[in-house]
Structure formats: structure tokens, C-alpha cells
Amino acid sequence: MRTTNKPVWHFYLYLIILLVAGGCSDDDIQRNSFGSTLTESGDHLISSFTLPEGKTEFVDDDGIIYFQLRSLSDNSHLDFEGRLKRTSGLLSCDLFIPHGQAIVDGDYVVWIRKEADGDIYPQCYRLTFQDHMVCGVQSSLHQYDQLVGEGTDTNPYLISSTEDFAYLMRQLLMYDSDYGKGQYFKQICNIDAPVTECLYQGNGYKSAPFAGIYDGGENKISPLRYTGTNNSEKDSYVGLFSALYDGAVIRNLSIGDAHIQKPASKCGLLAGAAQGNVRIENVTVSGEITTGGEMIGGLIGYAEGTGNTPGNLTIQDVKVDVGFVGCGPYTGGLIGWAENVHMNVKNIGSNYPFGSLEGGEHSGGLIGKLYGRIDADSIRFAHSTDDRDMVIVSGKSFTGGLIGELFMTGSCSLKNVTINYPISGTSEVGGLAGKVVSDGAAPYTLAIDSYQLPLGSLMVKGNGYVGGLIGSLNPPDGGGITLQFAGNSLLTSNIEVAGDYGGGVLGRVYNTNIEFQTSSTLTIDIGHINATSRGGGFAGYMESCGTVNLGNVRMSGYTEVNALEYAGGFAGSLLTTTLQGTYKPVFSRTDVVVNNSDKAFFSGKVNSGALYSGAKYVGGLVGWAEKSRINGFYVTPTVTGVNYVGGIAGYIVDTPVGDCASKCGVFNGTGSGSEALGGLIGYLCSDWAECGYENLINYSSAVISGGTNVGGIIGHVESKGTGVVIKLTNAVNLGDVSVNMTGGGIVGWCSGNGSFEIYNAANYGTIKGILGDKSSGLGGIAGTCAYRTTVYNSVNHGTVMTGSNAGYMGVGGLVGYFSGGNGMHIRYCCNRGTVDFPKSKEDYGCVGGILGKVEGAKKDDDNHILDCYNAGEIKGQQGGASTTSGDHRGGIAGSLGSNSRCYRAVNTGNVEKGNGAVGTTDLVTRDLTHLYIRNGSGKNWESSIVSDADKGKQDLYSGFDFKGINGPDYKPVWSLDDASVNSGFPYLHPDRCYFQVAEYKE
Structure with a gap:
């Protein structure tokens, strides 16, 4: 784009000095630093100066x-005779000032005529006079002498007909080098747009650049017609004005009934392009643009700054009713492409x-694409339709309801924006913006109010990459973005992705801080x-x-998320991010838990349809999480999947989880091929030195069913390294678990090379095993443990x-x-539920x-059970003698094999x-030492029988603290003062x- 409105005189100074240097050298000649002179000749003074042609x-x-x-200063007029000589594009002027005629110091507009009543030379000038000499040229102004008015704010040039507007276009194209800059024009009635005959060439209306102030006077120009051939040389810069240059102002104007066909580039109904401050x-x-090339906009096709200086494009109170048919890249309802521009946009909509x-x-x-900044307020576009197949805004990559791509070079704000029409693109598609990225120069804020x-x-x-707000938010490393929500926002649009990455708000987001102002709410009702x-x-x-604090997010039970893999009520995949x-x-x-009626954060559905029932990595909150943190969520969705399915998260790696609870519908993981299903977490693994999980509750009243590795809290735990410690503290399962193979009330299967520690866990649900095999276990707390496992301070009530x-190998x-050989530690634990293994083999x-x-x-393995008791009934049909390896039923343990210890334990349940x-x-x-059993509870191999008469005697229980x-x-470890606890x-x-005596009351 060419730059206009260059500074006029600083580069002419040397030429001016040369022109006047050969003149009179009398002492009577006065000179100034600008190069002007003043001499006396007879009855007048001669003021000499030079102007550009x-x-x-x-x-x-x-x-x-x-x-x-x-x-x-006072609008008065002065007329003088003079002489003029044209030399190398410069006008050497001599102004004759009669004696007694004063030119008061100040600023003047100067016109030139060849005859006293003749036509004015079309270029006029703004000069500063001091001591009758020109000491500065501020700018030059073209004289529109065929228009009524003087081009000032108070007396603008008047446009009253098609001919007037055509004349304006001719002057801009052929004569006015400043394109009307600084001059005022006002349209005083509705007019027809000029046609070919009014102008010098073209296939309809032919426009010109403009840098002045045009006031439409609330009037209309129509119809605007142009038929091109997509020729980049002939059919570019198409619009009422070909371009709006720095300083241009357009206001109070309607452009109607426009029909522009086959523009090649830079086309808008108002202007093909805009440059600088407009x-x-x-x-x-209003109208239609068909078969357009690139950079096509309803208002302006292309906007840019001036050189390296960003432009400022201010647009407010604008209505856009333009149809775009078969247009190319960079197409926008308002602007096709804005580059190096700060846009201030307010009160934009459609009739x-x-x-x-x-x-x-x-x-x-x-906007099709914006490289720069935008501050927008009160934007509303709507097109109601009941046709689910209708698309109002469609494009290819980078398509958005508001902006196709926003490439931020500074902080931006979007306030009071409503988009209410269906949107379709290929990849990176969003209700607000298809893609948002930054130049990486600094962290910027994108404020959504x-x-x-x-x-x-x-x-x-x-x-792919589709979101109700933004399809892809992807700033570079080191130049992240803060996405800030204020006010009240609502999203109800369905999101349909044929491929990957779909979200109710964001399709894919990276390197972005997400913040919510205190009084804001974001409601997702999709x-x-x-x-x-x-x-x-x-x-x-x-x-x-x-860290994303989600206290201001409201997710309705109407929301449903479906994906064949990585599906979550809040996020499909989560990496290096904290959800709070x-x-x-x-x-x-x-009473186990006091606040069991808290409002759920998410109560919708994840994979409810048959098409998605075989999905993997599915969570009520997050499908997959890695190197992240999840804390403070209660969810009650229906969750369906086959592998790696959890009420909070389906699959997590190096991701602590705390203060979470779920009450989910049926987990669908039936069949021998399904695995890793958990009331909260399907699969959990870590190679961190220490990774903690605490304050977790599964309320699920529906059965958690699956093939193998199913747990009321966690389906499968895997410790990746020998030094890794995974800790689970305060975990309560209140729901039933049904599993074909390995399963547990808290954890289904524990594996790996590190250690897994469970503290203060409690199970209240029924744990049912269907098939089992020689590698399977079933337990009220843990099903199968294949590495170092510690279970402390825990109880099974179910x-x-x-x-x-x-x-099963063990129940x-x-x-x-x-x-797992070395490292089974069970201490300070009790069972108060029935254990039933009706196996005849x-x-x-x-x-x-x-x-x-x-x-x-x-x-040398350290495997032990100590300071534990059982009060539940042990039922089973397997036979065997009391002191041989064929008897595998015990009030404390069924089989300890070799090199394991059991001491300080009590059994009061019937075996x-x-x-x-x-x-x-x-x-x-x-x-086996310090083992005590109630009289009649089972055979007394390696244990002491305690009668009811002696059960209350502390001294009887050797080694008990x-x-x-x-x-x-x-x-103290043991108590002996309440008969209701253990008979x-x-x-x-x-x-x-x-949780030893805590009862769950729904």
C-alpha cells in the first residue's frame, strides 16, 4: 500500500535556498530561515516563496x-496579484503586496488563479505568514471548486447528486495528491452511485482513495455495482472508495443494494482498503459480494498500519447486512484482513x-484475520433458523463466528459479544474465533466480558480444533496469553467435530492462563x-x-460430551495444568461424610450414546491428565466407556487428585477385554518421587462394572520407579463394584516397581467378583497387589x-x-463385612x-499383618484339614504362604x-503370634481361643498396646471398652x- 500525507516542506528546504540564492543581494532584501524573501519594488512589496506542484x-x-x-483565524479574504514560474515540479511565487496592505501574521489557505475570475488551480495550500513572508507550509489542499462549500467543518463541500460524487471521485483520482485529507464533505440527500459513464473507466462503479471527512448526513448511496474477472491488477481495491487513508472519517452513511462480482482482492462495500488512522x-x-478472491469484507477488505507504525481503525454504530457467496481466504463480515492495526469496534450488528x-x-x-489488537464492545450477529444443516458462516481453516484468526500483538478485550448463527469450517473453528495466537513478545490478556x-x-x-469460544488458543512459549472472563457468559451451541479436539469453550488451548473475575460466571449448557x-x-x-480456579464455571446437566477416546465432562486431555x-x-x-448433598460441578453425560460406549480414556471431569493437579470437585455425570474410565478422570499420569467425589451412572466396561475402571480414577501411574491422593469419595449408587482392574476409587495404580511412593489418604467408597476379574472397594489392581500406600480408607459397597483366575484378587480395599503395598488405618464394611x-486366587x-513378594504391610485395619467365596475347587x-x-x-521379604481384627463372617465351601496347606480360609488371612508374619490380631467373625x-x-x-479368636469362630490353629467370659480382660491379649x-x-493402638464395636x-x-464405626446414611 502506498503511503500518503507525507511531510511537505522539510525536504524542499535545500532546493528553495538554491532558487533564491541567485536573487537580489541588496541590504533591502529580507530573508527568513524558510528561504522566503521580502523586497520593495515601487508601490508594493514582493513576497517570494516556493510551493510544490x-x-x-x-x-x-x-x-x-x-x-x-x-x-x-477570522475567515477574512485577501486578493493579490503576482507572478508564478514552474521549475522542476516546484512553483516559484512572487506575491505583490501594495503599500498600506497588511498581511497579519498567522495561518492562511491560498488559492491560485490564472485570471482574476478564472478557474482555481485545483491545489490549494495552508501557509503561515510572518512579517509578510511565508515561514511554513503546513499542508496542501485541493480545491473542489465545482462543489458548493469550502471544505471546512462549518462549511463542508456538499454532495447533492450522483454528478457531485462522480466529480469528487475524478478529483481524488486525477488531481488531489492528498486525497481530500483534512477536508470536509457532506451528502445532503440520497443519491445513486455513479456508473461507468460518470467516470473514466471500469466495469461499473470505479472508486478512488479518500483521506478526508465524509458525512453522509443519514443518507444513502445505492445501488453499488461492479463486475470483475478476478484479475488482480484490474479488480482489486473495490468499494465505494478504493482505499481510506490516514485521517479518513466516514459517518452517517448507508450503502445499499450492492452487487459486486468477482473482485480479485481487497474488496469492501465501503472501501477496498484502509491505512493508518481511520x-x-x-x-x-447491505448487498452481496460473489465469487470474491481474497481480503473481502462487508465494510473494508484490507486494513493496515503505516509502515512500521500500527494503524488505528475505529468502527462504531455499524450495521452489516452483506451476503458473501463463494469468496476466498480472508473474508469477514466487517473486515477481511487487518494487519498491524489496533481496532476499536463498538455497537456492530446486523439488521x-x-x-x-x-x-x-x-x-x-x-473479521477474517486480525494481526494486531482489538477492543470490541456490543457486537451482535444473529440469524435464527430451525434447519440443523444450515450454515451461516462457513470457511476452511481458521473460521470463527467473530474472527477467523486473531494474531495478538497486544492485549485485547471483547465485551458484550453475541454470536447466534451456525458456523462451519475445516480445522480451527470457534464460535468467537477459530484461532488465537500471539507474537510471543510478551504475555498478553484476552479479556472476554x-x-x-x-x-x-x-x-x-x-x-478438528473446534470450540464454542475458540477453536485453537496456541501462543508460543515465552509469550503466553491470559484468557480472562468477566461478566456473565453463556454457551449453548452444539459442537460437532469430525476429527480431534472439541470443547464447549475451547477446542485446544496451550500456554494460556485462564482467569475468572470475582463477579463473573461462565455457564456451559450444551x-x-x-x-x-x-x-x-x-x-x-x-x-x-x-492454575484454573473454576468456582465461577456453571456446567448444566444438559451438557453431553462424546468421544471415542479422551473424553471428559470438563476436559478431554489435561497436561501441566491445575484444575481447582x-x-x-x-x-x-x-456418619462417614457430612456434606454429601453438595451441588455437583458437572452432572451431564459423557459418552451416553451406543456409538461411544466402547471408548477409552473417559472421565466425568477429565479423560486424560498428565503432570497436572485436580482438586475440589464433586461430579454426578453418567459416564460410559470400556477402558480407562473414571468418575473424575479416566487416565492420569503424575497428577495428584484431592478433595474430589463422584456419583456417576453406569460404567459400561463389561466383558473380559475391558480394564481400569474406577469410581474416581480409572488408571493412575506415577514416576514422581512422591505423589499424593487424598479426600476422595465415590458415592455411585449404580454398579461400577467391568472386565478387570476395577475399583471403587481407582481401577489400576501403577508405580513406575523403585523410588516412587504413591499415597492415598482418606478414601471412601460408598458404591457397589462388580468385576469379572480383579477388583477392590478402593483399588482394583496395584502394580509397578515402587510402592503404594493407603491410609484411612473405607469401603461400604458390595464388591462382587464374577469370574476370576489364578492371577486375580478381590478385596474390600484392594483386589490384587503386585508390588510393595501398605494398607494402614482402613476398614471394610461392605x-x-x-x-x-x-x-480367584485370593478374596x-x-x-x-x-x-509382589516384598513389601505387603497391613496394619491398624479391620474388616466388618461378610466375605463370601463359595468355591468348591x-x-x-x-x-x-x-x-x-x-x-x-x-x-528376607517384609510382609506382615499386625494390629488388625475381623468382625465379619467368612463364608466359603472349600474343604481341607485345619493344619495343612489345603485349608485356605481364615478369620485374618486365608494363606500367608512362606516368609510372612501375622501377629497381634483378633477374629470374632465366624469362619x-x-x-x-x-x-x-x-x-x-x-x-504367627499373639493371635486371638472368639470361641466358636473357627479352628484354633496357631491362635488362642477367648471365651465370652474372658474377652474383656486386657491382660489376656499379650503384646496388645x-x-x-x-x-x-x-x-494407644487397641481399645476394650465398648461391646458394640467388636462384641x-x-x-x-x-x-x-x-472410619471404624462410621455408618453411611444416604
Whole structure:
């Protein structure tokens, strides 16, 4: 784009000095620093100065010419004779000033005539006089002498006919080098747009650049016609004005009934292009642009700054009713492409309904692409339709309801924006913007204040990266963006993604801080969000988003998220991001949890349709999370999937979770091929030195069913390294668990090379095993543990049971089967529920009140059960003698194998056809001491029978710490003062097992 309005005189100074240097050198000649002179000649003074010539050559004339000066201070006029000589594009002027005629110091507008009453030379000038000499040229002005008026604010040039406007265009094209800059024009009636005959060439209306102030006077120009051939040389810069240059102002004007066909580039009904600082106010444009090339806009095709200086484009009170058919890249309802521009946009909309926009890459209802900044307020575009297949704004990559692509070079704000029409593109498609990125120079803020996308059943759709707000928010490293929400925002648009990354708000977001101002609310009330992969109620994918506090987010139960993999009620995938909610469970020693009626953060559906029932990585809150943190959420959605499914998260890696609860619908993971289903977390793994999970509750009343590795809290836990410690603290399962293979009330399967520690866990649900095999375990707390596992301070209240033909290796009130060799520690734990393993085969299968079976322990392994009791009934049909390896039922453990210890334990529950304490262990290496059983509860191998008469005698229980003398923290381990807890036998001190007597009341 060419630059206009250059400084006029600083580069002429040297030439001026040369021109006057050869003149008179008398002492009577006065000179100034500008190069002007003043001499006396007879009855007048001669004021000499030099001016630039305009577009139109001035014919040399040795005769007299005439100057007219108009004072800009009092509007008075002065007329002088003079001479003028044209030399190398400069006009050397001599102004004759009669003696007695004064030119008061100040600023003047100067016109030149060849005859006293003749035509004015079309270029006029603004001069500063001092001591009768010109000491400065501020600017030059073209004289529109065929128009009524003087081009001033108070006396503008008047446009009263098509001929007047055509004359203006001719002058701008052929004569006015400043394109009307600084001059005022006003249209005083409706006029027809000029046609070809009025101008010098073209296929209809031919426009010109403009840099002045045009006031339409609330009038209209129509019809605007242009038919091109997509020729880049002939059919570019098409519009009422070809370009608006720095200083241009257009206001109070309507452009109607426009039909522009096949423009090649830079086309808009008002102007093909805009440069520098331009202002547009109270303008309406309506019509159609068909088969356009690139940079096509309803108002302006292309806007830019001046050189490296950003432009300022101010647009307010504008109505756009333009249809775009078959246009190319960079198509926008208002602007096609704005580059190096700061846009101030206010009160923009359409005279309902909005037309339709068909563009290519970078298409948007307001702007196709903006490289710069925008501050927008009160933008509303709407086109109501009941046709679900109708698309109003369509494009290819980077398509948005407001902006196709926003490339931020500074902070931006969008306030009171409503987009209410269906939108479609290929990739990076958004209700507000298809893509938002930054130049990386600094962290910028994108402030969203009161955004509305109320499409209802209509949708925003594309092949990938689709969001109700932004399809892809992807600033570079080191130049992140803060996405800030203020006011009240609502999104109800369906999101349909044929490929990956779909979110109710954001399709994919990276390196962005997300903030909510205190009084703001963001409501997500979306019928469905469908994607092949990575779908979320808020975002399909989130990475490096800092800490996101979600107390201001409202997600309705109407919202439904569907994806074949990585599906979450809030986010499909989460990486290096913290999600912070407001929920925190309040536990009780008597009632389990006090605040069990808190309002759910998300209560919608995740994968409710049959098409998505076989999905993997599915979570009520997050499908997949890595190196992140999730804290403070209570969710109650329906969640369906086959592998890696959880009420909070389906699959998490190195991601602590705390203060979370779920009450979900049915998990669909049935069949032997499904795995890792959890009431809160489907699969959890970590290679961090220490990773903690605390204050977790599963309320799910529906059955959590699955093939294998199913848990009321976590389906599968895996510790990735030998030094890794995964800790689970304060975990409560209140729902039933049904599993074909391995399962547990808290954790289904524990594996890896590190260690897993469970503290203060409680199960109240029924844990049911259907099939089982020689590698499967079933337990009230943990099903199978294949590496170092610690279970402390935990209790099972629920029934643990198997089918009649189940083939489990171990079934236990707390732990079913430990196969990891070194490191099984169970302490300060109790079972108060029934354990039932109706197995008739003798080849394998062990059942115990605390532990089912330990296998693979070595001589130096540290495997032990101590300070535990069982009060539940141990039922089973497997036969065997009381002191041989064939008896695998015990009130404490079914089988300890070899190199495992069991001591300081009590069993008061009846053991059907088994031992009261330990069912079996290696007869040579066994370490069984201080084991006590109630009389009649089972066979007394390696244990002491306690009668009802003696059960209350502390001295009877050798090694039991009732006073805090021997405990590691010098606090009591055992109590013996409440018959209701363990039938008068010892039970754990309340400080050792928090949920020991707590009852769950729905």
C-alpha cells in the first residue's frame, strides 16, 4: 500500500535556498530561515516563496496571476496579484503586496488563479505568514471548486447528486495528491452511485482513495455495482472508495443494494482498503459480494498500519447486512484482513437476520484475520433458523463466528459479544474465533466480558480444533496469553467435530492462563459435544494453563460430551495444568461424610450414546491428565466407556487428585477385554518421587462394572520407579463394584516397581467378583497387589463376594491377593463385612477376613499383618484339614504362604470350615503370634481361643498396646471398652482407624 500525507516542506528546504540564492543581494532584501524573501519594488512589496506542484501541471506564464488568501483565524479574504514560474515540479511565487496592505501574521489557505475570475488551480495550500513572508507550509489542499462549500467543518463541500460524487471521485483520482485529507464533505440527500459513464473507466462503479471527512448526513448511496474477472491488477481495491487513508472519517452513511462480482482482492462495500488512522461511525452496508478472491469484507477488505507504525481503525454504530457467496481466504463480515492495526469496534450488528458468509481460510463474521489488537464492545450477529444443516458462516481453516484468526500483538478485550448463527469450517473453528495466537513478545490478556453463543440445537462444527469460544488458543512459549472472563457468559451451541479436539469453550488451548473475575460466571449448557478424540465440556485439550480456579464455571446437566477416546465432562486431555474447584468433603467418625448433598460441578453425560460406549480414556471431569493437579470437585455425570474410565478422570499420569467425589451412572466396561475402571480414577501411574491422593469419595449408587482392574476409587495404580511412593489418604467408597476379574472397594489392581500406600480408607459397597483366575484378587480395599503395598488405618464394611464358579486366587476383607513378594504391610485395619467365596475347587483360592492370599514372598521379604481384627463372617465351601496347606480360609488371612508374619490380631467373625486366624502358611517358616479368636469362630490353629467370659480382660491379649506404651507414636493402638464395636473383644483405638464405626446414611 502506498503511503500518503507525507511531510511537505522539510525536504524542499535545500532546493528553495538554491532558487533564491541567485536573487537580489541588496541590504533591502529580507530573508527568513524558510528561504522566503521580502523586497520593495515601487508601490508594493514582493513576497517570494516556493510551493510544490500538485498532480496537475501549472502551465508556465510570464504574465500576471492571482492569489487569494483566506485567514484561518477570522475567515477574512485577501486578493493579490503576482507572478508564478514552474521549475522542476516546484512553483516559484512572487506575491505583490501594495503599500498600506497588511498581511497579519498567522495561518492562511491560498488559492491560485490564472485570471482574476478564472478557474482555481485545483491545489490549494495552508501557509503561515510572518512579517509578510511565508515561514511554513503546513499542508496542501485541493480545491473542489465545482462543489458548493469550502471544505471546512462549518462549511463542508456538499454532495447533492450522483454528478457531485462522480466529480469528487475524478478529483481524488486525477488531481488531489492528498486525497481530500483534512477536508470536509457532506451528502445532503440520497443519491445513486455513479456508473461507468460518470467516470473514466471500469466495469461499473470505479472508486478512488479518500483521506478526508465524509458525512453522509443519514443518507444513502445505492445501488453499488461492479463486475470483475478476478484479475488482480484490474479488480482489486473495490468499494465505494478504493482505499481510506490516514485521517479518513466516514459517518452517517448507508450503502445499499450492492452487487459486486468477482473482485480479485481487497474488496469492501465501503472501501477496498484502509491505512493508518481511520474512523467509521454510523454506517450501514447491505448487498452481496460473489465469487470474491481474497481480503473481502462487508465494510473494508484490507486494513493496515503505516509502515512500521500500527494503524488505528475505529468502527462504531455499524450495521452489516452483506451476503458473501463463494469468496476466498480472508473474508469477514466487517473486515477481511487487518494487519498491524489496533481496532476499536463498538455497537456492530446486523439488521436481523444476518446474511450468510462463504469464505476460504481465515473467515469470520466480523473479521477474517486480525494481526494486531482489538477492543470490541456490543457486537451482535444473529440469524435464527430451525434447519440443523444450515450454515451461516462457513470457511476452511481458521473460521470463527467473530474472527477467523486473531494474531495478538497486544492485549485485547471483547465485551458484550453475541454470536447466534451456525458456523462451519475445516480445522480451527470457534464460535468467537477459530484461532488465537500471539507474537510471543510478551504475555498478553484476552479479556472476554459477557460472551453469548445461544445457538441451542444448532452447532459450531469442523474437522478438528473446534470450540464454542475458540477453536485453537496456541501462543508460543515465552509469550503466553491470559484468557480472562468477566461478566456473565453463556454457551449453548452444539459442537460437532469430525476429527480431534472439541470443547464447549475451547477446542485446544496451550500456554494460556485462564482467569475468572470475582463477579463473573461462565455457564456451559450444551446439548452435545461430539469428537472422534479429545472432547470436553470446557476444552478438548488443555496444556500449560497454570492454575484454573473454576468456582465461577456453571456446567448444566444438559451438557453431553462424546468421544471415542479422551473424553471428559470438563476436559478431554489435561497436561501441566491445575484444575481447582470449590468442593471439600467433610468426614465424620460416625456418619462417614457430612456434606454429601453438595451441588455437583458437572452432572451431564459423557459418552451416553451406543456409538461411544466402547471408548477409552473417559472421565466425568477429565479423560486424560498428565503432570497436572485436580482438586475440589464433586461430579454426578453418567459416564460410559470400556477402558480407562473414571468418575473424575479416566487416565492420569503424575497428577495428584484431592478433595474430589463422584456419583456417576453406569460404567459400561463389561466383558473380559475391558480394564481400569474406577469410581474416581480409572488408571493412575506415577514416576514422581512422591505423589499424593487424598479426600476422595465415590458415592455411585449404580454398579461400577467391568472386565478387570476395577475399583471403587481407582481401577489400576501403577508405580513406575523403585523410588516412587504413591499415597492415598482418606478414601471412601460408598458404591457397589462388580468385576469379572480383579477388583477392590478402593483399588482394583496395584502394580509397578515402587510402592503404594493407603491410609484411612473405607469401603461400604458390595464388591462382587464374577469370574476370576489364578492371577486375580478381590478385596474390600484392594483386589490384587503386585508390588510393595501398605494398607494402614482402613476398614471394610461392605460385603465381598464371588460367583459360585469364580476362580480367584485370593478374596479378602481388605486385600484379596498379594503377589509382589516384598513389601505387603497391613496394619491398624479391620474388616466388618461378610466375605463370601463359595468355591468348591481345591487347586487354588483363598479367603480371609483381612487378606486372601500372599504368594511369592522370599526369606528376607517384609510382609506382615499386625494390629488388625475381623468382625465379619467368612463364608466359603472349600474343604481341607485345619493344619495343612489345603485349608485356605481364615478369620485374618486365608494363606500367608512362606516368609510372612501375622501377629497381634483378633477374629470374632465366624469362619465357615476354616481356621479362626490364619488358614494356612508354610509350616516351617511361619511367624504367627499373639493371635486371638472368639470361641466358636473357627479352628484354633496357631491362635488362642477367648471365651465370652474372658474377652474383656486386657491382660489376656499379650503384646496388645492399650495404653500407648509401645506404639510408634506413643498413642494407644487397641481399645476394650465398648461391646458394640467388636462384641466386647479388642478393637482399634478411634485414632487408629477413623472410619471404624462410621455408618453411611444416604
